[in-house]
Amino acid sequence: MFRIFLAVLIPYALVLSVLLWRKRPVRHGTKPVSRGWGNRLRVLVIGATGATGRQLVQQALEQGHQVTAFVRDPAKLNMAHANLRIARGDVLDYASVESAMRGQSAVLSALGHKRFFYPNRIQSDGMRNILQAMNTCDVPRLVCETALGIGNSVGRLGLPHTFLILPLLLAFYMWDKLRQEQLIIASDRDWVIVRPGVLTNGEARGSYRHGPKVGSYLWPVKIARADVADFMLKQLTDDAYVGAAPGLGY
Numbered sequence: 098m099f100r101i102f103l104a105v106l107i108p109y110a111l112v113l114s115v116l117l118w119r120k121r122p123v124r125h126g127t128k129p130v131s132r133g134w135g136n137r138l139r140v141l142v143i144g145a146t147g148a149t150g151r152q153l154v155q156q157a158l159e160q161g162h163q164v165t166a167f168v169r170d171p172a173k174l175n176m177a178h179a180n181l182r183i184a185r186g187d188v189l190d191y192a193s194v195e196s197a198m199r200g201q202s203a204v205l206s207a208l209g210h211k212r213f214f215y216p217n218r219i220q221s222d223g224m225r226n227i228l229q230a231m232n233t234c235d236v237p238r239l240v241c242e243t244a245l246g247i248g249n250s251v252g253r254l255g256l257p258h259t260f261l262i263l264p265l266l267l268a269f270y271m272w273d274k275l276r277q278e279q280l281i282i283a284s285d286r287d288w289v290i291v292r293p294g295v296l297t298n299g300e301a302r303g304s305y306r307h308g309p310k311v312g313s314y315l316w317p318v319k320i321a322r323a324d325v326a327d328f329m330l331k332q333l334t335d336d337a338y339v340g341a342a343p344g345l346g347y
Contacts, residue, residue, distance in 0.1 A: 110264040117275055119248040121309070122282045122290065124340025138333055139163045141197055141236075143188060143227060144207035146173040148298060149242055152326035153205050154181070160330065167197045188223035191230065198230040203238040203333050208277075213270050221276035228284050239281065239288045240332045242325060245312045245344050247275045250292055253312025253344060258295075278342070289332040290342035293325045294318035301327060302347070311344030318346035 140157050144150040145166035151174070157164045158178050165182045168174055174183060186193025188208060198204070204227060210219050224241070231239065246254040246263060254263070263271060281288050294312060301323035312318050328345055332338060 106264065107260060110260045113264050113268055114251050114259060117247045117271060118251040119275070119279070121249045122278070122340070122342045124282070124288070136334060137161050137163070138202040139165070139200060140333065141165045141167060141184075141201045141204045142207070143167050143204060143223075144209060146170065147207050147209055149207040149209075149296070149322045149325055151176075152323050153207060153329060156323075156326050156330055157205070165197055165201065167194070188226060189219065191226045194226045195230040195233055198227075198234040198236055201234065201236045203240070204231060204236060205329055205333075206239065206241040207329075208241075210270075213266055216269050216272075218273055218276065220273045221280060224277045224280050228280060228286065231284075231286055237287050238333065239284075239286045240291060240329045241277070241281055241288065242291050242293065242329065243274045243278055243342070244271065245292045245294050245318065245346070247271055247292075248278055248342060249309070250312060250342070250344055252314050253318070254294060255313050255317040256315055258317060259314075287336075287339050289329075289338045289340075291325065291329055291332070292342055292344045293320045294344070294346035295320070296325065297321050299323070303327065305345060305347055307338075307343045307345050309341070309343060311346045318344075320346045 140162045142153050145154050146168050154164055154166050158180055163180045165184050167184050169187055171183045171185055184197035208220055208223050252259050295317050297319050299321040305324050
Protein backbone atom coordinates (compact mmCIF):
# COMPACT_ATOMS: atom_id res chain seq x y z
CA MET A 98 0.00 0.00 0.00
CA PHE A 99 2.82 2.42 0.87
CA ARG A 100 4.50 1.74 -2.48
CA ILE A 101 1.26 2.50 -4.28
CA PHE A 102 0.98 5.73 -2.29
CA LEU A 103 4.49 6.77 -3.32
CA ALA A 104 3.89 5.73 -6.92
CA VAL A 105 0.97 8.16 -7.06
CA LEU A 106 2.37 10.93 -4.85
CA ILE A 107 5.75 11.42 -6.53
CA PRO A 108 4.45 11.91 -10.10
CA TYR A 109 1.69 14.15 -8.75
CA ALA A 110 4.22 16.28 -6.85
CA LEU A 111 6.41 16.58 -9.94
CA VAL A 112 3.48 17.61 -12.13
CA LEU A 113 2.39 20.16 -9.54
CA SER A 114 5.91 21.61 -9.44
CA VAL A 115 5.89 22.00 -13.22
CA LEU A 116 2.51 23.74 -13.08
CA LEU A 117 3.71 26.13 -10.35
CA TRP A 118 6.89 27.06 -12.23
CA ARG A 119 7.18 30.38 -14.02
CA LYS A 120 10.03 32.40 -15.44
CA ARG A 121 11.73 35.01 -13.28
CA PRO A 122 9.27 37.89 -12.81
CA VAL A 123 9.90 41.04 -14.79
CA ARG A 124 8.32 44.37 -14.03
CA HIS A 125 6.11 45.87 -16.72
CA GLY A 126 6.34 49.61 -17.08
CA THR A 127 8.92 52.29 -16.44
CA LYS A 128 11.78 52.55 -14.01
CA PRO A 129 10.76 53.48 -10.42
CA VAL A 130 10.58 57.22 -9.90
CA SER A 131 11.75 59.22 -6.89
CA ARG A 132 8.74 60.23 -4.84
CA GLY A 133 10.46 62.39 -2.24
CA TRP A 134 8.32 60.89 0.48
CA GLY A 135 11.11 60.55 3.04
CA ASN A 136 11.15 57.88 5.72
CA ARG A 137 7.73 58.47 7.29
CA LEU A 138 4.94 57.06 5.14
CA ARG A 139 1.21 56.50 5.14
CA VAL A 140 1.02 52.72 4.90
CA LEU A 141 -1.95 50.42 4.39
CA VAL A 142 -1.44 46.95 5.87
CA ILE A 143 -3.60 44.21 4.33
CA GLY A 144 -4.03 41.11 6.51
CA ALA A 145 -3.19 43.08 9.63
CA THR A 146 -4.60 40.53 12.09
CA GLY A 147 -2.48 37.66 10.76
CA ALA A 148 0.81 36.72 12.38
CA THR A 149 2.95 38.55 9.81
CA GLY A 150 0.45 41.40 9.52
CA ARG A 151 0.61 42.15 13.23
CA GLN A 152 4.39 42.35 12.99
CA LEU A 153 4.08 44.74 10.06
CA VAL A 154 1.71 47.01 11.99
CA GLN A 155 3.80 46.99 15.15
CA GLN A 156 7.14 47.57 13.45
CA ALA A 157 5.74 50.22 11.09
CA LEU A 158 4.41 52.17 14.08
CA GLU A 159 7.76 51.83 15.85
CA GLN A 160 9.42 53.33 12.77
CA GLY A 161 7.11 56.34 12.84
CA HIS A 162 4.85 55.51 9.89
CA GLN A 163 1.17 56.38 9.84
CA VAL A 164 -0.51 52.98 9.59
CA THR A 165 -3.95 51.97 8.39
CA ALA A 166 -4.72 48.39 9.41
CA PHE A 167 -7.27 46.79 7.09
CA VAL A 168 -9.20 44.13 9.02
CA ARG A 169 -12.48 42.26 8.92
CA ASP A 170 -12.79 42.20 12.71
CA PRO A 171 -11.15 45.16 14.53
CA ALA A 172 -11.42 43.37 17.88
CA LYS A 173 -8.83 40.82 16.71
CA LEU A 174 -6.12 43.44 16.29
CA ASN A 175 -6.18 44.70 19.88
CA MET A 176 -3.71 47.55 19.27
CA ALA A 177 -3.90 51.25 19.99
CA HIS A 178 -1.51 53.99 18.86
CA ALA A 179 -1.71 57.64 17.90
CA ASN A 180 -0.52 56.81 14.37
CA LEU A 181 -2.79 53.78 13.92
CA ARG A 182 -6.10 53.89 12.08
CA ILE A 183 -8.22 50.77 11.80
CA ALA A 184 -10.23 50.34 8.60
CA ARG A 185 -12.88 47.66 8.73
CA GLY A 186 -13.52 45.83 5.49
CA ASP A 187 -13.11 42.71 3.39
CA VAL A 188 -10.45 42.37 0.71
CA LEU A 189 -13.11 40.77 -1.52
CA ASP A 190 -15.28 43.89 -1.18
CA TYR A 191 -13.81 46.45 -3.56
CA ALA A 192 -15.58 49.47 -2.06
CA SER A 193 -14.05 48.87 1.38
CA VAL A 194 -10.59 48.36 -0.14
CA GLU A 195 -10.78 51.62 -2.07
CA SER A 196 -12.02 53.49 0.99
CA ALA A 197 -9.02 52.32 3.03
CA MET A 198 -6.63 53.00 0.13
CA ARG A 199 -7.31 56.73 -0.17
CA GLY A 200 -4.39 58.90 0.87
CA GLN A 201 -1.88 56.06 1.27
CA SER A 202 1.76 56.12 0.15
CA ALA A 203 2.23 52.35 -0.08
CA VAL A 204 0.61 48.98 0.59
CA LEU A 205 2.01 46.07 2.58
CA SER A 206 0.11 42.86 1.94
CA ALA A 207 0.31 39.81 4.20
CA LEU A 208 -2.95 38.42 2.89
CA GLY A 209 -3.58 34.79 3.75
CA HIS A 210 -6.21 32.34 4.98
CA LYS A 211 -6.63 28.79 6.28
CA ARG A 212 -8.95 27.40 3.62
CA PHE A 213 -6.37 24.96 2.31
CA PHE A 214 -8.38 22.00 1.12
CA TYR A 215 -10.61 23.29 -1.65
CA PRO A 216 -10.19 25.61 -4.63
CA ASN A 217 -10.65 29.31 -3.93
CA ARG A 218 -9.48 32.67 -5.26
CA ILE A 219 -9.31 34.66 -2.03
CA GLN A 220 -5.72 35.80 -2.51
CA SER A 221 -5.93 36.47 -6.25
CA ASP A 222 -9.36 38.14 -6.20
CA GLY A 223 -8.28 40.14 -3.16
CA MET A 224 -5.12 41.25 -4.95
CA ARG A 225 -7.14 42.24 -8.01
CA ASN A 226 -9.16 44.60 -5.78
CA ILE A 227 -5.99 45.92 -4.13
CA LEU A 228 -4.34 46.70 -7.46
CA GLN A 229 -7.47 48.33 -8.86
CA ALA A 230 -7.78 50.53 -5.76
CA MET A 231 -4.08 51.42 -5.97
CA ASN A 232 -4.58 52.61 -9.54
CA THR A 233 -7.73 54.55 -8.68
CA CYS A 234 -6.10 56.24 -5.66
CA ASP A 235 -2.69 56.64 -7.31
CA VAL A 236 -0.80 54.63 -4.69
CA PRO A 237 2.55 53.70 -6.26
CA ARG A 238 4.18 50.97 -4.19
CA LEU A 239 3.13 47.43 -3.22
CA VAL A 240 5.15 45.01 -1.11
CA CYS A 241 3.44 41.60 -1.02
CA GLU A 242 4.33 38.49 0.96
CA THR A 243 3.86 35.21 -0.94
CA ALA A 244 6.07 32.13 -0.41
CA LEU A 245 9.02 30.16 -1.66
CA GLY A 246 8.01 27.20 -3.77
CA ILE A 247 6.21 28.96 -6.62
CA GLY A 248 7.30 30.74 -9.78
CA ASN A 249 11.03 30.55 -10.37
CA SER A 250 11.52 29.41 -6.73
CA VAL A 251 9.80 26.04 -7.27
CA GLY A 252 11.50 23.37 -5.16
CA ARG A 253 13.36 25.81 -2.89
CA LEU A 254 11.27 24.93 0.17
CA GLY A 255 13.10 21.61 0.42
CA LEU A 256 12.19 18.00 -0.34
CA PRO A 257 9.61 17.50 2.46
CA HIS A 258 7.55 20.44 1.22
CA THR A 259 7.99 19.69 -2.49
CA PHE A 260 6.97 16.03 -2.24
CA LEU A 261 4.71 15.93 0.82
CA ILE A 262 3.41 19.10 2.45
CA LEU A 263 2.75 21.13 -0.69
CA PRO A 264 1.01 18.42 -2.77
CA LEU A 265 -1.03 17.03 0.14
CA LEU A 266 -1.91 20.19 2.07
CA LEU A 267 -1.13 23.38 0.17
CA ALA A 268 -1.78 22.71 -3.52
CA PHE A 269 -4.87 24.95 -3.82
CA TYR A 270 -3.35 27.59 -1.54
CA MET A 271 -0.11 27.86 -3.50
CA TRP A 272 -1.88 27.77 -6.84
CA ASP A 273 -3.85 30.84 -5.83
CA LYS A 274 -0.65 32.50 -4.56
CA LEU A 275 0.77 31.98 -8.04
CA ARG A 276 -2.29 33.67 -9.56
CA GLN A 277 -1.80 36.48 -7.06
CA GLU A 278 1.82 36.91 -8.15
CA GLN A 279 0.88 36.95 -11.84
CA LEU A 280 -1.57 39.79 -11.25
CA ILE A 281 1.10 41.80 -9.44
CA ILE A 282 3.69 41.17 -12.14
CA ALA A 283 1.28 42.33 -14.85
CA SER A 284 0.54 45.59 -13.00
CA ASP A 285 2.25 48.94 -13.50
CA ARG A 286 2.80 49.55 -9.77
CA ASP A 287 6.24 49.63 -8.15
CA TRP A 288 5.95 46.14 -6.69
CA VAL A 289 8.15 43.85 -4.64
CA ILE A 290 7.11 40.22 -4.13
CA VAL A 291 8.64 38.77 -0.97
CA ARG A 292 8.94 34.96 -0.83
CA PRO A 293 9.80 33.76 2.68
CA GLY A 294 10.64 30.20 3.60
CA VAL A 295 8.83 28.29 6.36
CA LEU A 296 7.45 30.90 8.76
CA THR A 297 8.07 30.76 12.50
CA ASN A 298 7.03 32.90 15.47
CA GLY A 299 10.61 33.20 16.74
CA GLU A 300 12.33 36.39 17.82
CA ALA A 301 13.72 38.67 15.13
CA ARG A 302 17.39 38.08 14.41
CA GLY A 303 17.87 41.15 12.27
CA SER A 304 20.15 39.12 10.02
CA TYR A 305 18.86 36.96 7.19
CA ARG A 306 19.52 36.06 3.57
CA HIS A 307 17.55 37.55 0.72
CA GLY A 308 17.71 37.27 -3.04
CA PRO A 309 16.83 34.99 -5.97
CA LYS A 310 18.88 32.01 -4.77
CA VAL A 311 17.59 31.78 -1.19
CA GLY A 312 16.18 28.36 -0.32
CA SER A 313 17.27 24.76 -0.62
CA TYR A 314 16.18 21.91 -2.83
CA LEU A 315 16.92 19.51 0.04
CA TRP A 316 16.14 21.04 3.43
CA PRO A 317 13.45 23.50 4.55
CA VAL A 318 14.59 27.09 5.01
CA LYS A 319 12.99 28.99 7.90
CA ILE A 320 12.47 32.65 8.72
CA ALA A 321 10.75 34.40 11.64
CA ARG A 322 7.72 36.49 10.77
CA ALA A 323 9.33 39.38 12.65
CA ASP A 324 12.24 39.34 10.18
CA VAL A 325 9.87 39.03 7.22
CA ALA A 326 8.13 42.20 8.42
CA ASP A 327 11.52 43.92 8.86
CA PHE A 328 12.50 43.11 5.27
CA MET A 329 9.12 44.13 3.85
CA LEU A 330 9.26 47.50 5.59
CA LYS A 331 12.72 48.15 4.19
CA GLN A 332 11.30 47.72 0.67
CA LEU A 333 9.11 50.81 1.15
CA THR A 334 12.07 53.12 0.63
CA ASP A 335 14.52 50.92 -1.29
CA ASP A 336 14.25 50.37 -5.05
CA ALA A 337 16.75 47.49 -5.21
CA TYR A 338 14.08 44.78 -5.50
CA VAL A 339 11.36 46.69 -7.32
CA GLY A 340 10.09 44.36 -10.04
CA ALA A 341 11.66 41.30 -8.40
CA ALA A 342 10.65 38.41 -6.14
CA PRO A 343 13.49 37.79 -3.65
CA GLY A 344 13.45 34.74 -1.41
CA LEU A 345 13.93 35.21 2.30
CA GLY A 346 15.42 32.85 4.89
CA TYR A 347 18.22 32.20 7.37
